[in-house]
Amino acid sequence: MKVKPPRALFLRYPFGHPLGEAFHVRQQRRILIDALTGLESIREPGTILTPGYVWRRHAFD
Amino acid sequence: MSSRRWLSDVTNSVLVQLYKHIPGLAERWARGHRFVEGQGIPWAPLGKPLRESCIAMVTTAGVHLKSQPPFDIEDPDGDATFRAFPADADKNDLTITHKYYDHSAADQDINVVLPINRLRELQEEGFIGRIAPTLYSFMGHIDGPHLKTLMEETAPEIAERLLREGAEAVVLTPA
Numbered sequence: 001m002k003v004k005p006p007r008a009l010f011l012r013y014p015f016g017h018p019l020g021e022a023f024h025v026r027q028q029r030r031i032l033i034d035a036l037t038g039l040e041s042i043r044e045p046g047t048i049l050t051p052g053y054v055w056r057r058h059a060f061d
Numbered sequence: 062m063s064s065r066r067w068l069s070d071v072t073n074s075v076l077v078q079l080y081k082h083i084p085g086l087a088e089r090w091a092r093g094h095r096f097v098e099g100q101g102i103p104w105a106p107l108g109k110p111l112r113e114s115c116i117a118m119v120t121t122a123g124v125h126l127k128s129q130p131p132f133d134i135e136d137p138d139g140d141a142t143f144r145a146f147p148a149d150a151d152k153n154d155l156t157i158t159h160k161y162y163d164h165s166a167a168d169q170d171i172n173v174v175l176p177i178n179r180l181r182e183l184q185e186e187g188f189i190g191r192i193a194p195t196l197y198s199f200m201g202h203i204d205g206p207h208l209k210t211l212m213e214e215t216a217p218e219i220a221e222r223l224l225r226e227g228a229e230a231v232v233l234t235p236a
Contacts, residue, residue, distance in 0.1 A: 001096060001097050001098075001099070001203065001208055001211070001212075002096035002097065002098045002099065003098075003099035004099065004101070004102045005102075005103075005233070006102055006103050006104045006105070014081045014082065014163075015077075015081045015162045015163065015236070016081060016122075016162040016163045016164055016166065016167060016173070016174070016236050017166060017167075017173055017174075018122075018173070018174060018234045018235055018236060019172055019173050019174065019176045019179070019234065020173065021166065021173070022166040022167070022169045022170035022172075022173050023169070023170050025172075025179070028172050028173070028176050028179045029179050029182070029183075031176075032176045032179045032180065032183070032232070033183070033188070035232060036111055036116070036183070036188070036189065036230075036232070037111075039107045039111060039114075039230050040107060040110070040111055045102040045103075045104040046102045
């Protein structure tokens with residue numbers, strides 16, 4: 001099934017890790033906040049946010 | 062276990078690891094696969110600020126309570142049913158039934174696929190208004206005849222339940 005979501009956040013992370021690494025609270029929190037913030041910031045249906053975090057290399061401060 | 066079944070399970074395990082570590086493979090598979098396509102782009106603006114909104118979560122990561130029946134991972138076309146459980150469920154009571162992705166990290170920390178602890182923290186901080194009372198979960202492998210069930214029965218039922226429970230936005234997490 002292929003659908004176009006109204007809003008999305010895309011990260012080039014391994015399958016099975018949409019929120020990142022286990023027990024990495026700052027990473028999980030940042031990704032969830034990015035997604036939620038899109039609810040207010042995105043005005044164009046189909047917009048995909050790409051924050052570009054690099055797997056295991058981005059410093060989530 | 063029959064040798065045919067054993068071979069199928071081993072092949073599946075190898076593919077799961079390949080898709081996990083080589084994202085380009087999954088993209089290549091997706092380009093060559095014929096999907097049933099949805100029409101248009103659904104859209105509903107958020108009617109109020111996040112800090113006043115009721116947020117729900119739905120995942121395709123195969124999460125469910127240990128006390129609930131597992132998803133059917135033997136049917137090659139997957140399973141179009143869903144599991145519903147309280148948003149305040151203890152993470153130690155949750156498990157994952159899904160053989161089409163590597164959930165070893167999510168087995169250790171459910172927040173990898175269903176960030177319920179992070180969402181609770183954001184609620185306590187006032188970043189969101191509140192969390193919808195029920196979490197919904199699918200096993201994200203649904204194909205063949207089960208697609209019709211998904212589109213005509215289970216998905217509309219979940220949408221109706223979410224509306225009835227006061228959800229004003231939904232975070233979908235795939236796996």
